[in-house]
Amino acid sequence: MASSDPQSTPTDDENDLAVSPDTVRRVVGALGDSDRAVLLASIEDVHPADIADLLEQLPPEDRKAFVELAGDDLPTDILAELEEGVRDDVVEALDDDFLAEVVGDLDTDDAVYLLEDMDDARKREVLDALPIADRVAIQRSLDYPDYSAGRMMQRELVAAPAFWTVGQTIDMMRARDDLPEDFYEIIVVDPSHRPMGTIALSKIMGAKRPATLDGLMDRDYRSFKVEQPQEDVAYAFNQYHLVSAPVLDETGRLAGVITIDDAMQVLDEESEEDLMRLGGVGDEDLSDTVSEIAKQRLPWLAVNLATAIIASVIIAQFDMVIEQIVALAVLMTIVASMGGNAGTQTLTVAVRALATKDITSTNAWRIISRECLVGIVNGIVFGVVMGVATWLWYGDPGLGVVLGVAMIVNMLVAALAGILIPIGLEKIGADPALASAVFVTTVTDVVGFFAFLGLAAIVLL
Amino acid sequence: MASSDPQSTPTDDENDLAVSPDTVRRVVGALGDSDRAVLLASIEDVHPADIADLLEQLPPEDRKAFVELAGDDLPTDILAELEEGVRDDVVEALDDDFLAEVVGDLDTDDAVYLLEDMDDARKREVLDALPIADRVAIQRSLDYPDYSAGRMMQRELVAAPAFWTVGQTIDMMRARDDLPEDFYEIIVVDPSHRPMGTIALSKIMGAKRPATLDGLMDRDYRSFKVEQPQEDVAYAFNQYHLVSAPVLDETGRLAGVITIDDAMQVLDEESEEDLMRLGGVGDEDLSDTVSEIAKQRLPWLAVNLATAIIASVIIAQFDMVIEQIVALAVLMTIVASMGGNAGTQTLTVAVRALATKDITSTNAWRIISRECLVGIVNGIVFGVVMGVATWLWYGDPGLGVVLGVAMIVNMLVAALAGILIPIGLEKIGADPALASAVFVTTVTDVVGFFAFLGLAAIVLL
Incomplete structure (x- = not known):
C-alpha cells in the first residue's frame, strides 16, 4: 500500500503489487498453529483483493482452515473479490446469519455475485434473513439473465429532479446517510423516474449553488437496458470513456447504475475468454482440481x-x-x-x-x-x-x-x-x-x- | 447515442454501438462529391471515438481526403482516439498552427500521444507554437520512457492543502476556470507538493462545509512513480478498483494523475498484446499495408x-x-x-x-x-x-x-x-x-x- 507516511517501511515494487511472500509465510504458519491472532494480524494491512488472491493460491484444505479460523473476523470485502470456484467453497463454509449480514452490507452487484450460484434452498434462507427492501432489490437483480447489464449494475445511486439547484442537491447529499460509497455522477430523473440526463460530480463541484440541474445536465448520455449483454457494456465503457452509466428497466425507468470498475473487470474477463477459447481451453479456474x-x-x-x-x-x-x-x-x-x-x-x-x-x-x-x-x-x-x-x-x-x-x-x-x-x-x-x-x-x-x-x-x- | 428524448428516432442495438453503415455510406458519398457540408453534417452526431473508428476503416486515400475536406472543422477530439498508424497519417496532413492549437487544448496525456512519434523537427515547431506552460509540461512528459506511468498521466488535476475545509475547497473549485474536464478525487498535498492523501468527490459531496480535508482524506491511497511501467498501473487499477491515482516524480512530489479510462485502455492493449504474441503476430494495426x-x-x-x-x-x-x-x-x-x-x-x-x-x-x-x-x-x-x-x-x-x-x-x-x-x-x-x-x-x-x-x-x- 503506497503511503506518504515517512515512518512506513519502504516496500519494493514487487511487494507493492500482489501479496508478499512474507505475508503468505505468516498466514501459512498461523494456519499450521491454528493461531487466530497471528492470522488476523498478518492480513490486517493487506488489501481485500490481495487477501482474495492469497486464498485462491492456498491449497483447498488451507482455504477452509483460513475461513474457519478467522470466523466472524473474516474481512467480508474479500468475498466479492474471489473467483467463482473459490467463492463457492468459502461461502459454503460460512453460516447463514453471518452471510445474510454480509450480503445486506454489500452493493447489489456484489451481493448478487455471492448468491447467484448458491443452491436454491440456501439462497432462500439467506434472502429471508434480509430486510425486505434489500431482499426485493437483490431478488430482482437475480431475475435478470446471467452476464447481463442487470446483473452488473448496483441499485445504490444518486438521482435528483431537473428543477433542483446545485445547492439543494449538495444539501440533499449531505443529509442522506445512505449515500453510496462510490458514485461519480448524479442522474437527473423525471417524476416517473425516467433518466433525463447525467451530471458528473466534477461538474457539480465547479457550478454555483443557484444553478439548476436542468441547465447543467448532459442530455446526450449513454445508457443501457437491463437485458443488454455485459460485453456490450464493457465495449461501450472502453470505447466512449464512460465512468458510470444508468441502466433502464423494461419500462425505461432508472433501475440502477453500472460503474467503470465493474466494466473494466468484464472487459478483462472477455479478453481472457477470447484468449482461452483460441487456446482451446474452457472456463477453468486456477483453483480447479x-x-x-x-x-x-x-x-x-x-x-x-x-x-x-x-x-x-x-x-x-x-x-x-x-x-x-x-x-x-x-x-x-x-x-x-x-x-x-x-x-x-x-x-x-x-x-x-x-x-x-x-x-x-x-x-x-x-x-x-x-x-x-x-x-x-x-x-x-x-x-x-x-x-x-x-x-x-x-x-x-x-x-x-x-x-x-x-x-x-x-x-x-x-x-x-x-x-x-x-x-x-x-x-x-x-x-x-x-x-x-x-x-x-x-x-x-x-x-x-x-x-x-x-x-x-x-x-x- | 442513447437518449431519453422521445423525438429521437429509435436506433437498433448494432447501430447503438459503433458506426452505423448508413453513416459510412453518407461519409463515403460526401468524399466522392467533395461535399464538405454533407461530410460535416453526417458526422455531427457521431461520438469522436466512432468517427476515429470510421477513419481507421476507410482506405488510406479516403482518410486523407476526409482530413483535407473537413479542414479546420475536423473534430479535434478524434485525434487522441486514433490507432498509431492512422494517427501518424492524419497528423501529417494537418498544418502546424492547427496542430499546435489542438495540442494546447488537450490534456497532457492526449497531447503526448499526438506528438510522441512525430519527427523531431516538426515536434519542435509544434511545441514552440505553444504557450510556455503547456510546452514545459508536455516536454517533461515526453521525457519519461515509453509505456510508463509518466506518459499515461495528465497534469491537469485538483490538489488542496490538508488544513482547508470542504467549504473552502468547493469555493476554490467554483472560482477556478481551468478545472479539469474529468476528475474524481482531490489530492491533499503538503507545502512541498507531496501527496498526503486523497478524497473522492463523492465523499466531499457528503461532508459538511466546516469539515477539514485532513479529517476526510484517505491516507492509505495508492500512488505510482513516473517511471513505473504502464502494465503495473493497469493491473493495480483493475485489482484495487481505483478510479484515479496520483503519480509522483523522482523526488516524491505530485507530478500528475492517472484516471481509470486510460488504465482501462492499457489493460485492453496488454490483453491484446498477449493474444497477438501467443498467435505469433507482432504489433500490427488493421490499417497497415x-x-x-x-x-x-x-x-x-x-x-x-x-x-x-x-x-x-x-x-x-x-x-x-x-x-x-x-x-x-x-x-x-x-x-x-x-x-x-x-x-x-x-x-x-x-x-x-x-x-x-x-x-x-x-x-x-x-x-x-x-x-x-x-x-x-x-x-x-x-x-x-x-x-x-x-x-x-x-x-x-x-x-x-x-x-x-x-x-x-x-x-x-x-x-x-x-x-x-x-x-x-x-x-x-x-x-x-x-x-x-x-x-x-x-x-x-x-x-x-x-x-x-x-x-x-x-x-x-
Missing part, C-alpha cells in the same frame, strides 16, 4: 483428435507414393506446419478485430484481400526458400518445385481460412474465438498434405 | 520454419523405418498434433495466470504437478482410445501399443513444456507470451515424432 480440468480440456482434445484423424486419412490415400519416395513423409509436416502457423496469425488478428468491432462491412473485403496478398507474398518467400533448400538437400529439383508450390497454395488457403472462418462464425452468431482455431488448422493440415502429396503423385511418379 | 504486415509476420514464420525443419530432421532419422512400415507416416502426425494441442492448452492457461499474477511461489509447484497429472490423465484416455483404434484399423496390436505409449509420453511432456517454458521465461524477465508457443510446439513435435518412430523402430522391426 485435476479431474475438473482434465474433463474441461477433454472435448477440445477430442475435436483435435478428430481433425488429426482426417489429416491422417488424407495421408493414407498416398501411402503408395510415400512408400516410393520416403522423403515426402519427412517434408510433408513442414508444409502443414507453415500453413497452420500462417493461418493462426491471420486468425488471431481477425478474432481480435471482430471483438473490438474493427471489422465492418466498410472494410471487410479490403481486409480479406489484404490477408490473401500477405499469404501469397509470404507463401512465395518461404515456398522459394524451402523449394531451393529441398532441391539442395535431396538433389531433386522436382521435389523442390512440388514443395514450393504446395507451400504457396497452403499459405494462401491458410490466409483465406484464417479470415473467412471467424467472419463466417460471427455472421451466424457464433463466437469466432470458440472453434476457429480447430477449423483453421484442419483446413491447413488437409490442404497442406493433399497439395503436397497430390502434386508429388502427379509430378514425381 | 500488405508489405508492412507481410514483413511483421515473416520473422515468426521463419522461426516456425526452423522448428518445422528440426521436426523433419527427426523424421528423416527414421526414414528406413517409415519405408518398411508406411503406416507410421500416416499416424505420426496424430501423435504430434495431440501433443501440440495439449501443450497449447496448458500454455494458454499459464500465460494468462502469469499476466494476472496468479502464479506465485505459493502455488507454482502445485500447479505444475496438477498440469502433469492432467497431461497423464488425458494422455491415457486418448492413448488408449487411439491405441485400440489403430489396432483395429491396421490389425496390428504392436502398432497400437506403440502409438498409445507415444501419445501418453508426448502429452505428459506437452504439459511440462506448456507450464515450465512460460514460467522460465518469466523468471529470466522475458514475456512468457512472446516465444512460448513456438518453443512448446517444437518440443511436442520433436518428442512426438521421436517417441513414436523411435518406439516403432525398437518394437516393430
Whole structure:
C-alpha cells in the first residue's frame, strides 16, 4: 500500500503489487498453529483483493482452515473479490446469519455475485434473513439473465429532479446517510423516474449553488437496458470513456447504475475468454482440481483428435507414393506446419478485430484481400526458400518445385481460412474465438498434405 | 447515442454501438462529391471515438481526403482516439498552427500521444507554437520512457492543502476556470507538493462545509512513480478498483494523475498484446499495408520454419523405418498434433495466470504437478482410445501399443513444456507470451515424432 507516511517501511515494487511472500509465510504458519491472532494480524494491512488472491493460491484444505479460523473476523470485502470456484467453497463454509449480514452490507452487484450460484434452498434462507427492501432489490437483480447489464449494475445511486439547484442537491447529499460509497455522477430523473440526463460530480463541484440541474445536465448520455449483454457494456465503457452509466428497466425507468470498475473487470474477463477459447481451453479456474480440468480440456482434445484423424486419412490415400519416395513423409509436416502457423496469425488478428468491432462491412473485403496478398507474398518467400533448400538437400529439383508450390497454395488457403472462418462464425452468431482455431488448422493440415502429396503423385511418379 | 428524448428516432442495438453503415455510406458519398457540408453534417452526431473508428476503416486515400475536406472543422477530439498508424497519417496532413492549437487544448496525456512519434523537427515547431506552460509540461512528459506511468498521466488535476475545509475547497473549485474536464478525487498535498492523501468527490459531496480535508482524506491511497511501467498501473487499477491515482516524480512530489479510462485502455492493449504474441503476430494495426504486415509476420514464420525443419530432421532419422512400415507416416502426425494441442492448452492457461499474477511461489509447484497429472490423465484416455483404434484399423496390436505409449509420453511432456517454458521465461524477465508457443510446439513435435518412430523402430522391426 503506497503511503506518504515517512515512518512506513519502504516496500519494493514487487511487494507493492500482489501479496508478499512474507505475508503468505505468516498466514501459512498461523494456519499450521491454528493461531487466530497471528492470522488476523498478518492480513490486517493487506488489501481485500490481495487477501482474495492469497486464498485462491492456498491449497483447498488451507482455504477452509483460513475461513474457519478467522470466523466472524473474516474481512467480508474479500468475498466479492474471489473467483467463482473459490467463492463457492468459502461461502459454503460460512453460516447463514453471518452471510445474510454480509450480503445486506454489500452493493447489489456484489451481493448478487455471492448468491447467484448458491443452491436454491440456501439462497432462500439467506434472502429471508434480509430486510425486505434489500431482499426485493437483490431478488430482482437475480431475475435478470446471467452476464447481463442487470446483473452488473448496483441499485445504490444518486438521482435528483431537473428543477433542483446545485445547492439543494449538495444539501440533499449531505443529509442522506445512505449515500453510496462510490458514485461519480448524479442522474437527473423525471417524476416517473425516467433518466433525463447525467451530471458528473466534477461538474457539480465547479457550478454555483443557484444553478439548476436542468441547465447543467448532459442530455446526450449513454445508457443501457437491463437485458443488454455485459460485453456490450464493457465495449461501450472502453470505447466512449464512460465512468458510470444508468441502466433502464423494461419500462425505461432508472433501475440502477453500472460503474467503470465493474466494466473494466468484464472487459478483462472477455479478453481472457477470447484468449482461452483460441487456446482451446474452457472456463477453468486456477483453483480447479485435476479431474475438473482434465474433463474441461477433454472435448477440445477430442475435436483435435478428430481433425488429426482426417489429416491422417488424407495421408493414407498416398501411402503408395510415400512408400516410393520416403522423403515426402519427412517434408510433408513442414508444409502443414507453415500453413497452420500462417493461418493462426491471420486468425488471431481477425478474432481480435471482430471483438473490438474493427471489422465492418466498410472494410471487410479490403481486409480479406489484404490477408490473401500477405499469404501469397509470404507463401512465395518461404515456398522459394524451402523449394531451393529441398532441391539442395535431396538433389531433386522436382521435389523442390512440388514443395514450393504446395507451400504457396497452403499459405494462401491458410490466409483465406484464417479470415473467412471467424467472419463466417460471427455472421451466424457464433463466437469466432470458440472453434476457429480447430477449423483453421484442419483446413491447413488437409490442404497442406493433399497439395503436397497430390502434386508429388502427379509430378514425381 | 442513447437518449431519453422521445423525438429521437429509435436506433437498433448494432447501430447503438459503433458506426452505423448508413453513416459510412453518407461519409463515403460526401468524399466522392467533395461535399464538405454533407461530410460535416453526417458526422455531427457521431461520438469522436466512432468517427476515429470510421477513419481507421476507410482506405488510406479516403482518410486523407476526409482530413483535407473537413479542414479546420475536423473534430479535434478524434485525434487522441486514433490507432498509431492512422494517427501518424492524419497528423501529417494537418498544418502546424492547427496542430499546435489542438495540442494546447488537450490534456497532457492526449497531447503526448499526438506528438510522441512525430519527427523531431516538426515536434519542435509544434511545441514552440505553444504557450510556455503547456510546452514545459508536455516536454517533461515526453521525457519519461515509453509505456510508463509518466506518459499515461495528465497534469491537469485538483490538489488542496490538508488544513482547508470542504467549504473552502468547493469555493476554490467554483472560482477556478481551468478545472479539469474529468476528475474524481482531490489530492491533499503538503507545502512541498507531496501527496498526503486523497478524497473522492463523492465523499466531499457528503461532508459538511466546516469539515477539514485532513479529517476526510484517505491516507492509505495508492500512488505510482513516473517511471513505473504502464502494465503495473493497469493491473493495480483493475485489482484495487481505483478510479484515479496520483503519480509522483523522482523526488516524491505530485507530478500528475492517472484516471481509470486510460488504465482501462492499457489493460485492453496488454490483453491484446498477449493474444497477438501467443498467435505469433507482432504489433500490427488493421490499417497497415500488405508489405508492412507481410514483413511483421515473416520473422515468426521463419522461426516456425526452423522448428518445422528440426521436426523433419527427426523424421528423416527414421526414414528406413517409415519405408518398411508406411503406416507410421500416416499416424505420426496424430501423435504430434495431440501433443501440440495439449501443450497449447496448458500454455494458454499459464500465460494468462502469469499476466494476472496468479502464479506465485505459493502455488507454482502445485500447479505444475496438477498440469502433469492432467497431461497423464488425458494422455491415457486418448492413448488408449487411439491405441485400440489403430489396432483395429491396421490389425496390428504392436502398432497400437506403440502409438498409445507415444501419445501418453508426448502429452505428459506437452504439459511440462506448456507450464515450465512460460514460467522460465518469466523468471529470466522475458514475456512468457512472446516465444512460448513456438518453443512448446517444437518440443511436442520433436518428442512426438521421436517417441513414436523411435518406439516403432525398437518394437516393430
